[in-house]
Amino acid sequence: IWQSVPLAPPDSIFKLTAAYKADTSKDKVNLGVGAYRDDNDKPWILPVVKKATQILLNDETLDHEYLPITGLSDFTNGAAKLILGSESPAIKEGRTVSVQTISGTGANHLGALFLSRFYNWNGPRKVYLSNPTWANHHAIFRNVGIEPVDYAYYDPKTIGLDFSGFIQILKNAPDRSIFLLHACAHNPTGVDPTPEQWRTIAEVIKAKGHYSFFDCAYQGFASGDLDRDAWAVRYFVEQGIPLLVCQSFAKNAGLYGERVGALHLVSVDQDTASRVKSQMSVLQRSEISNPPAHGARLVSLILNDPELFEEWKGDIKTMAERIKAMRRELRRLLTEELHTPGNWDHIVNQIGMFSFTGLNGEQCKELTETGHIYLTGNGRISMAGLNTGNIRYVAEQIDRVVHQ
Numbered sequence: 001i002w003q004s005v006p007l008a009p010p011d012s013i014f015k016l017t018a019a020y021k022a023d024t025s026k027d028k029v030n031l032g033v034g035a036y037r038d039d040n041d042k043p044w045i046l047p048v049v050k051k052a053t054q055i056l057l058n059d060e061t062l063d064h065e066y067l068p069i070t071g072l073s074d075f076t077n078g079a080a081k082l083i084l085g086s087e088s089p090a091i092k093e094g095r096t097v098s099v100q101t102i103s104g105t106g107a108n109h110l111g112a113l114f115l116s117r118f119y120n121w122n123g124p125r126k127v128y129l130s131n132p133t134w135a136n137h138h139a140i141f142r143n144v145g146i147e148p149v150d151y152a153y154y155d156p157k158t159i160g161l162d163f164s165g166f167i168q169i170l171k172n173a174p175d176r177s178i179f180l181l182h183a184c185a186h187n188p189t190g191v192d193p194t195p196e197q198w199r200t201i202a203e204v205i206k207a208k209g210h211y212s213f214f215d216c217a218y219q220g221f222a223s224g225d226l227d228r229d230a231w232a233v234r235y236f237v238e239q240g241i242p243l244l245v246c247q248s249f250a251k252n253a254g255l256y257g258e259r260v261g262a263l264h265l266v267s268v269d270q271d272t273a274s275r276v277k278s279q280m281s282v283l284q285r286s287e288i289s290n291p292p293a294h295g296a297r298l299v300s301l302i303l304n305d306p307e308l309f310e311e312w313k314g315d316i317k318t319m320a321e322r323i324k325a326m327r328r329e330l331r332r333l334l335t336e337e338l339h340t341p342g343n344w345d346h347i348v349n350q351i352g353m354f355s356f357t358g359l360n361g362e363q364c365k366e367l368t369e370t371g372h373i374y375l376t377g378n379g380r381i382s383m384a385g386l387n388t389g390n391i392r393y394v395a396e397q398i399d400r401v402v403h404q
């Protein structure tokens, strides 16, 4: 038994990290990892998370009983307000459904599974994904029998958004198609629509009756402001566009391994919301029974205590500002000091954890093989992997491979 199981290829990001670890060069730099690092290249435990952890440790009333199937309600209520807005009419009208999930990945999975079971399909089961997108999106939808189809998003010529291509596909897709949209800080390109472009996108989506599947893994990380990064989602809700949102606290709270996330679905009325929630509960029961407690308790404290919440906003700013400073410095080094051929403005125009450099596959390979700089073959770099100690070296190496 099992002899015929084919060997699967290793995950490309984790493979990259393994190669980086095995490299003995003192110059090596890991720009593949999608996790925040401080200026000393170390993981950062947010001070507010340390404080909340201490509060939990001292709380004698806590135990290790199961959470409800749909999660800790103080957490899911706070999380819904965070993404939809504390004054959201949809929340006040009781027509939102919020379920605690295994971080953003679990939210994507539960959202996809719910659609596969209950969406009113009137043709082949398809989801439109941006080209490119987070690679896991393809696997998550395929796993539940929904076939991914690409929509135009990134334009290599401008290293920016292919807005007209995107709008064309929105218009040409069959009515009531499902579109996955990155709420902010698009992974992997770092290219987001402007508010004006979002308005046009919303208009077409509304006219066509499309369903919006928002993925929000970086709220606060893009601009440093939690509300600003939730703008597109809130605007769509305001416009009455049917949608769900996958939410992760991995990046903005630095809780990667704790797997804290939520799925929020905005429906038309309270009655529909309770039927949807009952079915999500059934799906969740057969998959994980009950979500994990610790991380949800931490985030719940931070979301519901005004002082901790303010402190968290400061911590988020610290991370976002460091990343923005690295963007400015990398652009400055390439254009003003090294006079590297090409226009590097996209590095400061892109947003969030990642930047699409525009480097080609050969140049990326060269950077890794002779420069000991690890990045994905599509030219994506994690800005969090840059720091004051390695940024000049990275810029010089980019300059070298561009000249070759």
Ligand code: PMP
Pocket: 034, 102, 103, 104, 105, 106, 134, 182, 187, 215, 216, 217, 248, 249, 250, 256, 261
């Ligand atoms: N969606 C996107 C676009 C992401 O980039 C990520 C993290 N890489 C996730 C979802 C999910 O991450 P997690 O499960 O760690 O919350």
